[in-house]
Amino acid sequence: MKRVLTALLTLAMVLSMAACQGKPSSQVDTDNNxxxxxxxxxxxxxxxxxxxxxxxxxxTAANTVRQNIFEAxxxxxxxxxxxxxxxxxWSIDETNTVWTFHLRQGVKFHDGEEFTAKDVKATFDxxxxxxxxxxxxxxxxxxxxxxVDDYTVNMVLSEPQSNFLYIIAYDGSYIMSEKSLQRSxxxxxxxxxxxxxYKYKESTANESVTLERFDDYWGDLPDITELKFVTxxxxxxxxxxxxxxxxxxxxxxTDEDLEYFENNDDYSIMYGNSNRVGHLSMNSKRPGxxxxxxxxxxxxxxxxxxxxxxxxxxxxSVAHSVIAPLTYGYADTELYSYDPERAKELLKEAGYExxxxxxxxxxxxxxxxxxKECCMAIAQMLNEVGINxxxxxxxxxxxVAKVKAPEESNTVDMWWMGWESGTGEASQVLNxxxxxxxxxxxxxxxxxxxxxxxxxxxxxxxxxxxxxxxLEMYARMQExxxxxxxxxxxxxxxxxxxxxxxxxxxxITYTDVVRFTNAKIS
Amino acid sequence: MxxxxxxLCSAVIVLFVMSVVIFLIIHWIPGDxxxxxxxxxxxxxxxxxxxxxxxxDRPLVVQYVDWLKGVFQGDFGISLSTKEEILPxxxxxxxxxxxxxxxxxxxxxxxxxxxxxxxxxxxxxxxxVFSMLVAIIGISxxxxxxxxxxxxxxSIQLGIFPVTGNETWLSYVLPSICIGLNSLAVITRMxxxxxxxxxxxxxxxxxxAKGLRKPSIYFVHALKNAMIPIITTIGMQFGYxxxxxxxxxxxxxxxxxxxxxxxxxxxxxxxxxxxSLLVLVTVFIIVNFLVDLAYFMLxxxxxxxx
Numbered sequence: 001m002k003r004v005l006t007a008l009l010t011l012a013m014v015l016s017m018a019a020c021q022g023k024p025s026s027q028v029d030t031d032n033n034x035x036x037x038x039x040x041x042x043x044x045x046x047x048x049x050x051x052x053x054x055x056x057x058x059x060t061a062a063n064t065v066r067q068n069i070f071e072a073x074x075x076x077x078x079x080x081x082x083x084x085x086x087x088x089x090w091s092i093d094e095t096n097t098v099w100t101f102h103l104r105q106g107v108k109f110h111d112g113e114e115f116t117a118k119d120v121k122a123t124f125d126x127x128x129x130x131x132x133x134x135x136x137x138x139x140x141x142x143x144x145x146x147x148v149d150d151y152t153v154n155m156v157l158s159e160p161q162s163n164f165l166y167i168i169a170y171d172g173s174y175i176m177s178e179k180s181l182q183r184s185x186x187x188x189x190x191x192x193x194x195x196x197x198y199k200y201k202e203s204t205a206n207e208s209v210t211l212e213r214f215d216d217y218w219g220d221l222p223d224i225t226e227l228k229f230v231t232x233x234x235x236x237x238x239x240x241x242x243x244x245x246x247x248x249x250x251x252x253x254t255d256e257d258l259e260y261f262e263n264n265d266d267y268s269i270m271y272g273n274s275n276r277v278g279h280l281s282m283n284s285k286r287p288g289x290x291x292x293x294x295x296x297x298x299x300x301x302x303x304x305x306x307x308x309x310x311x312x313x314x315x316x317s318v319a320h321s322v323i324a325p326l327t328y329g330y331a332d333t334e335l336y337s338y339d340p341e342r343a344k345e346l347l348k349e350a351g352y353e354x355x356x357x358x359x360x361x362x363x364x365x366x367x368x369x370x371x372k373e374c375c376m377a378i379a380q381m382l383n384e385v386g387i388n389x390x391x392x393x394x395x396x397x398x399x400v401a402k403v404k405a406p407e408e409s410n411t412v413d414m415w416w417m418g419w420e421s422g423t424g425e426a427s428q429v430l431n432x433x434x435x436x437x438x439x440x441x442x443x444x445x446x447x448x449x450x451x452x453x454x455x456x457x458x459x460x461x462x463x464x465x466x467x468x469x470x471l472e473m474y475a476r477m478q479e480x481x482x483x484x485x486x487x488x489x490x491x492x493x494x495x496x497x498x499x500x501x502x503x504x505x506x507x508i509t510y511t512d513v514v515r516f517t518n519a520k521i522s
Numbered sequence: 523m524x525x526x527x528x529x530l531c532s533a534v535i536v537l538f539v540m541s542v543v544i545f546l547i548i549h550w551i552p553g554d555x556x557x558x559x560x561x562x563x564x565x566x567x568x569x570x571x572x573x574x575x576x577x578x579d580r581p582l583v584v585q586y587v588d589w590l591k592g593v594f595q596g597d598f599g600i601s602l603s604t605k606e607e608i609l610p611x612x613x614x615x616x617x618x619x620x621x622x623x624x625x626x627x628x629x630x631x632x633x634x635x636x637x638x639x640x641x642x643x644x645x646x647x648x649x650x651v652f653s654m655l656v657a658i659i660g661i662s663x664x665x666x667x668x669x670x671x672x673x674x675x676x677s678i679q680l681g682i683f684p685v686t687g688n689e690t691w692l693s694y695v696l697p698s699i700c701i702g703l704n705s706l707a708v709i710t711r712m713x714x715x716x717x718x719x720x721x722x723x724x725x726x727x728x729x730x731a732k733g734l735r736k737p738s739i740y741f742v743h744a745l746k747n748a749m750i751p752i753i754t755t756i757g758m759q760f761g762y763x764x765x766x767x768x769x770x771x772x773x774x775x776x777x778x779x780x781x782x783x784x785x786x787x788x789x790x791x792x793x794x795x796x797x798s799l800l801v802l803v804t805v806f807i808i809v810n811f812l813v814d815l816a817y818f819m820l821x822x823x824x825x826x827x828x
Binding site for chain 2: 047049050056057059131132134136137185186189190204205206207230231232233234236237240241243244246395396397398400401402404419422428432441442443444
């Protein structure tokens with residue numbers, strides 16, 4: 001009897017396994033398991049919130065998809081130089097306010113429309129009319145766009161702006177067809193129309209976006225016929241997907257995961273030069289940190305080499321300024337070296353006993369590569385020179401709320417962040433993050449950095465047309481920040497992509513975005 | 523009937539109170555959806571404009587009443603981050619999670635009761651030890667780790683099941699096991715102890731003495747009487763399966779409600795958080811209600827009292 005019962009229960013167990021499996025096996029779709037060789041899947045690390053290039057939301061994930069759908073009039077290459085794209089050449093008049101762009105002929109949009117000057121005008125006019133364009137502030141100085149003829153367009157500025165070409169190369173300046181812009185914001189955000197090598201095919205909210213090759217593309221056609229971007233937030237899952245062949249290219253991996261792929265001919269590893277600088281910021285209004293000697297002591301107390309070599313590995317290099325070498329306007333302005341003895345002397349000079357100072361470092365939770373690990377190392381280094389430091393990890397929304405609190409209610413001592421120059425030139429960080437007008441809650445100057453010489457330079461640097469003079473001004477601005485010791489620039493990040501070796505021609509732009517325009521499959 | 527009505531009334535009240543609590547909590551936690559949406563570089567005036575278009579500049583009470591009005595009309599509003607209607611997305615995600623939970627629960631119930639009964643019948647034998655070992659493992663291994671192990675072995679090494687997705691029936695196997703393992707352990711232990719207790723009752727001894735057939739003793743008399751605590755456990759476990767699917771869904775990139783909720787919380791997407799939490803609360807209430815009904819059916823004493 002007992003035996004029968006055992007058999008029955010075993011059967012029940014087996015059946016339960018079968019019950020979990022749902023549909024009968026005859027319905028297996030083998031196509032899904034073996035993607036055709038010209039279909040490529042890339043994982044992105046966050047939700048692709050919108051494809052509208054004039055909206056900031058979505059970060060790197062959204063920028064990656066947009067990069068492959070759109071083109072701007074000009075583009076910045078891997079070395080930081082400006083190259084023709086939808087415009088073949090350009091010039092500026094003697095008042096330094098009117099830019100003339102000559103447009104490429106024979107370019108088609110994904111909706112079949114011919115690309116002409118009216119599309120350029122419609123694209124930039126939308127910044128003035130569409131309330132939801134959160135990137136509009138980049139174009140405040142653009143007074144109007146006028147159509148000269150079908151293939152010539154004038155952009156008129158209110159006052160000279162020497163970084164204008166960089167702004168025109170920036171993601172926000174992607175050209176959309178005039179016809180497609182007559183649709184609602186929701187439609188534009190879901191299925192925008194550009195001129196790039198891939199066009200929108202389909203998407204599933206919060207999950208994936210699929211593009212297909214645009215066969216009427218004006219340039220050389222890539223080999224990829226279908227390009228799918230899947231949101232996978234978990235790093236271990238991304239790695240497993242690449243290993244099982246469910247994904248062909250992944251980003252956002254840790255050094256530890258690299259081991260399997262190194263020395264494995266089936267996979268290629270690529271590093272991109274990013275212009276994102278990971279740094280520790282200090283609030284100069286907090287008790288203790290309001291003393292410049294204490295801030296300088298902290299600069300001396302932090303061993304950047306140890307952090308970069310020990311934690312970041314290939315994913316970072318030591319930073320020597322608040323912006324990255326690839327960024328236009330960069331100057332090596334390192335004033336401090338690792339010197340814990342000097343740090344202790346400075347603290348004594350400032351009148352603080354060992355253990356008298358206590359600070360909390362606020363860290364985001366994985367928004368930047370190994371952010372909290374870096375913070376913990378810093379806390380340890382501060383402890384060694386006699387400053388009590390601890391780390392608090394926050395989800396991004398709480399982090400923003402804390403750091404951007406107005407002066408009277410701001411209780412943040414130090415925090416970790418990684419600012420990126422999205423436009424590829426210095427003003428995006430120098431003129432915005434460090435501006436006096438951007439004290440919280442208006443902006444991110446939660447260091448409460450304030451310097452009259454800096455303000456003067458900031459207000460005139462973009463009006464300066466002499467390149468040498470401008471570079472000197474940028475250098476001086478970086479120097480002033482370093483002298484005031486409100487930032488400890490620690491690392492310049494390198495984005496890393498691992499992909500199936502059958503792919504080639506992949507590029508990583510300075511904004512950590514993967515570009516498939518020249519992708520080949522062997 | 524009166525009992526059922528009473529339970530329904532209290533369910534509605536709980537739902538209303540929860541809607542207020544949910545609304546207050548998510549507005550109270552730090553973080554501003556407008557700030558997140560506008561992005562790090564955005565100017566203060568841009569953030570302000572975004573806040574206006576999101577309708578977040580209105581007083582809290584007005585926002586709550588508007589939201590509640592919408593919910594009554596079956597309109598959960600528009601997502602602050604994707605700008606798409608919440609209801610269709612939520613419905614798909616909910617069905618996906620429900621599907622996964624049902625598979626996980628089926629796995630947990632059938633295997634759990636099976637193992638539990640076996641180990642009670644073969645008390646203190648190697649079978650009992652084995653079942654308890656499974657239960658200990660199931661209860662103590664973190665879901666995340668189980669998921670990773672399953673993928674390592676069955677997807678990467680053996681290549682039987684896909685790592686992610688929900689396209690074919692094969693892709694449901696690993697997540698179902700992963701999500702159900704913990705419940706399986708709880709159900710196994712509950713079944714075992716409940717069965718052991720019942721097996722010692724006088725009426726079972728009587729039944730054995732009477733010479734009734736063993737299966738009829740175990741399944742008709744013993745298991746049925748042992749079911750009440752097991753059903754409570756199953757009911758609670760199902761609620762947890764629905765709400766606790768976050769980790770499994772993250773590991774397997776399964777497009778379900780749990781993952782949707784976490785993404786929404788990160789973006790501080792108020793209407794999406796409210797909608798998904800409301801759905802989860804409703805599921806909990808319904809499951810509890812069904813459990814109560816099941817008691818009612820199984821326990822005649824409740825029927826006369828009710």
